[in-house]
Amino acid sequence: MFENILIGFSAFADPLVLVGLIVGALLGYMIGALPGLGPSLGVALLIPFTYSLDPLVSIVTLISLYAAAEYGGAISAILINSPGTAAAVATSWDGFPLTQQGKAGVALNISIISSGLGIFISAFLLLVTAVPLSEFALSFGPTAYFALAVLGLSLVSTLSNGSAAKGAIAMGIGLALATVGLDTQTGIPRFSPNPEFFEGFHLVPVLLGLFALSEVLFMVEAGASGKTKSHPMTGILAVPLKTFGQLKYNLLRSSVLGYVIGVIPGAGASIASFVAYAVSKKASKTPEQFGKGSIEGIAASESANNAAVSGALAPLFALGIPGSPTTAIMIGALMIHGIQPGPLLFTTNPEIPYTVIAALWVSVPVMIFIGLAGAKYWAKVADIPRPAVAATVTAICLMGAYASENSMFPVYLTLAFGVLGYVLRKLDIPLAPIILALVLGQMLETNFRRALVISNGDYSVFYSSPLTLVLLAVAVFSFALPALKFLCGRFTRQRLA
Amino acid sequence: MNTSSASPTSQTTQASTPGSRNAEPALKAPAGVLDVVAGVVLFAAFGLYGWYAWQLPGPMNPNGIGVGEFPLIIAVTGLVAVALMLAVGVVKCVRRSAHPVVTTCRPLSVVLAALVLLAIGAYLDRLGPLIGVAVISALTMLAAGERRPMQIIAVSLGLSLGLYAVFVLALGVSFS
Numbered sequence: 122m123f124e125n126i127l128i129g130f131s132a133f134a135d136p137l138v139l140v141g142l143i144v145g146a147l148l149g150y151m152i153g154a155l156p157g158l159g160p161s162l163g164v165a166l167l168i169p170f171t172y173s174l175d176p177l178v179s180i181v182t183l184i185s186l187y188a189a190a191e192y193g194g195a196i197s198a199i200l201i202n203s204p205g206t207a208a209a210v211a212t213s214w215d216g217f218p219l220t221q222q223g224k225a226g227v228a229l230n231i232s233i234i235s236s237g238l239g240i241f242i243s244a245f246l247l248l249v250t251a252v253p254l255s256e257f258a259l260s261f262g263p264t265a266y267f268a269l270a271v272l273g274l275s276l277v278s279t280l281s282n283g284s285a286a287k288g289a290i291a292m293g294i295g296l297a298l299a300t301v302g303l304d305t306q307t308g309i310p311r312f313s314p315n316p317e318f319f320e321g322f323h324l325v326p327v328l329l330g331l332f333a334l335s336e337v338l339f340m341v342e343a344g345a346s347g348k349t350k351s352h353p354m355t356g357i358l359a360v361p362l363k364t365f366g367q368l369k370y371n372l373l374r375s376s377v378l379g380y381v382i383g384v385i386p387g388a389g390a391s392i393a394s395f396v397a398y399a400v401s402k403k404a405s406k407t408p409e410q411f412g413k414g415s416i417e418g419i420a421a422s423e424s425a426n427n428a429a430v431s432g433a434l435a436p437l438f439a440l441g442i443p444g445s446p447t448t449a450i451m452i453g454a455l456m457i458h459g460i461q462p463g464p465l466l467f468t469t470n471p472e473i474p475y476t477v478i479a480a481l482w483v484s485v486p487v488m489i490f491i492g493l494a495g496a497k498y499w500a501k502v503a504d505i506p507r508p509a510v511a512a513t514v515t516a517i518c519l520m521g522a523y524a525s526e527n528s529m530f531p532v533y534l535t536l537a538f539g540v541l542g543y544v545l546r547k548l549d550i551p552l553a554p555i556i557l558a559l560v561l562g563q564m565l566e567t568n569f570r571r572a573l574v575i576s577n578g579d580y581s582v583f584y585s586s587p588l589t590l591v592l593l594a595v596a597v598f599s600f601a602l603p604a605l606k607f608l609c610g611r612f613t614r615q616r617l618a
Numbered sequence: 619m620n621t622s623s624a625s626p627t628s629q630t631t632q633a634s635t636p637g638s639r640n641a642e643p644a645l646k647a648p649a650g651v652l653d654v655v656a657g658v659v660l661f662a663a664f665g666l667y668g669w670y671a672w673q674l675p676g677p678m679n680p681n682g683i684g685v686g687e688f689p690l691i692i693a694v695t696g697l698v699a700v701a702l703m704l705a706v707g708v709v710k711c712v713r714r715s716a717h718p719v720v721t722t723c724r725p726l727s728v729v730l731a732a733l734v735l736l737a738i739g740a741y742l743d744r745l746g747p748l749i750g751v752a753v754i755s756a757l758t759m760l761a762a763g764e765r766r767p768m769q770i771i772a773v774s775l776g777l778s779l780g781l782y783a784v785f786v787l788a789l790g791v792s793f794s
Contacts, residue, residue, distance in 0.1 A: 173789045286702035290660060293696030297667055300692065304685045307678060311685060312670060334735065337758065341731040342723050345763035508764035509773045512755035516777045519739050519754065520747060524791040529743050536739045540732055547720060548656045549649075566688045574682040 129475030141178040145185025153193020154502040160190035160447045165328040169521025176458035181480045195232040208390035208426035211398040215418035230360040232423045233492035237485040239424030242376035243431035244481035254439035258464035263572040268592035270565035273442030275599035277554040291554035299562020324453030326531035329518040330538025331552045338543040340511040379425030383432020390429040397425030438474045446553040645725040649718040650710025657704035668693030731761035752778035
């Protein structure tokens with residue numbers, strides 16, 4: 122393991138990898154600080170720029186953006202009470218009251234350093250858990266892989282905004298899109314009106330259309346926005362080290378919680394931050410301070426939501442299934458570079474997961490420095506006029522779609538999916554399950570058919586193996602996760618009452 | 619159900635700038651009616667998908683399943699989900715007490731933006747990256763409510779030149 126870690130760190134001998142990490146961090150902060158643009162959209166928009174880059178540089182840049190966007194979400198949450206990401210909602214509960222008390226700098230300092238520590242601790246957990254998990258997964262047969270894909274799809278339940286039927290519709294759309302093109306086993310074309318569809322729907326135009334272009338139409342709907350009131354930031358570097366000494370158990374507990382919740386497909390950073398916040402409040406000697414500017418609340422929320430980033434990477438690397446919508450997009454990014462995530466990744470391309478783990482560690486000082494030094498500038502990002510953001514996103518989408526295949530076909534697809542995405546969001550049909558199903562569709566179908574061929578068409582093969590049964594049981598548990606969300610919602614309402 | 623806009627962006631909108639145009643009347647539709655209309659369209663779409671799946675060839679291996687069977691399972695799952703959504707939509711329509719409304723602000727601008735995207739975006743290769751990006755950026759900003767000419771010109775030109783430098787000069791993307 123030590124040698125592999127060295128392999129990971131040796132990637133940074135290439136200056137481009139370090140440049141990618143810094144650029145990713147800067148972009149991530151900017152995207153995270155803009156309310157409405159989260160890590161998923163940021164990663165989707167960056168993918169076209171990484172086509173011609175070395176796979177290691179690309180992946181490090183994307184991972185850095187992903188982590189920094191989770192950090193960045195806290196900036197607008199603390200300064201203008203408008204969380205840049207859903208995972209920063211709990212941060213705003215105590216961050217904004219501190220800003221109102223003239224302690225915005227303190228809140229930002231605590232959030233940035235807690236985020237960094239969350240990443241640092243969780244990257245270590247990723248290192249010690251992902252490899253054994255991937256070694257275990259090497260023994261999986263088609264039924265276990267089928268069950269794994271079902272487990273991955275269980276993420277749909279938490280992405281469905283409360284309507285299971287609409288989540289299932291989105292999943293159906295994604296799975297239907299995954300069946301377009303030549304059948305991988307027989308070569309028979311399916312649902313392909315012309316040869317351009319034979320290769321199926323590539324992820325990039327679908328992503329750019331559904332996530333980015335649809336957001337542009339929402340920006341158009343919102344119209345031009347006025348400037349928000351800036352708050353003075355004093356004391357950002359004046360937080361004494363002993364403060365973090367007092368928070369050490371809180372930070373450790375929240376990071377571990379964040380990692381574990383991040384590993385569960387469907388849970389993700391927002392649930393991690395809510396749960397860590399609730400646990401931290403329960404364990405605190407001053408629970409009455411929570412919601413009024415408690416630094417414990419900020420530390421818990423931020424360390425947990427950033428630890429969930431590493432958590433979501435564990436199933437991606439070890440099993441080939443995404444732990445969050447952003448990691449679903451990351452699967453697409455890896456595939457573009459010819460890298461197949463899954464248990465074999467640690468054998469075929471060990472430099473990828475170990476470089477990512479090293480990048481997570483290296484990103485901590487880089488992001489803390491960028492975050493603290495540029496805090497007042499990140500705060501200004503939220504002031505960028507929406508029409509300018511809309512124009513930028515549109516232009517990147519169309520150029521990115523064209524660049525993905527050097528042809529106009531992905532541009533047409535991006536435009537079509539952009540309008541479709543807007544309509545679906547208006548109908549409250551979630552978009553993330555579409556991407557998830559599109560990514561997992563082939564794995565699901567291939568292993569479903571393979572298992573039936575092996576068992577001579579006997580469907581009992583899906584419940585004859587204990588491993589498959591356990592995986593399916595975990596999938597059922599994961600489908601039931603919205604109940605946890607409901608409890609978190611109750612906690613929120615009680616807190617507000 | 620989303621009662622104003624599904625986008626976090628729109629939820630954070632502040633007061634209008636002097637140059638913006640937000641006076642367009644908002645379009646409002648009962649959520650239940652929208653669910654029913656969308657349900658009918660989706661039902662037809664999944665039905666058509668299922669019908670095509672049914673037409674696909676059977677299995678080559680007698681123990682396996684054909685290329686159409688998995689899509690058929692997807693179609694049935696989709697149809698069941700759509701039927702559920704339709705039922706909920708009908709209940710929402712019948713229940714007059716609680717009727718959430720879906721609001722679309724600035725509908726004309728949204729339609730115009732969609733048309734601009736479809737019309738200009740589809741000719742990106744013929745217009746070329748410089749002109750294409752500049753035109754689409756300017757029109758998107760206009761549709762999004764920006765009315766300050768200097769802002770529009772500066773952002774459009776900046777984007778056009780910046781993206782040209784990145785994609786064409788640095789990444790070698792060819793538009794020929």
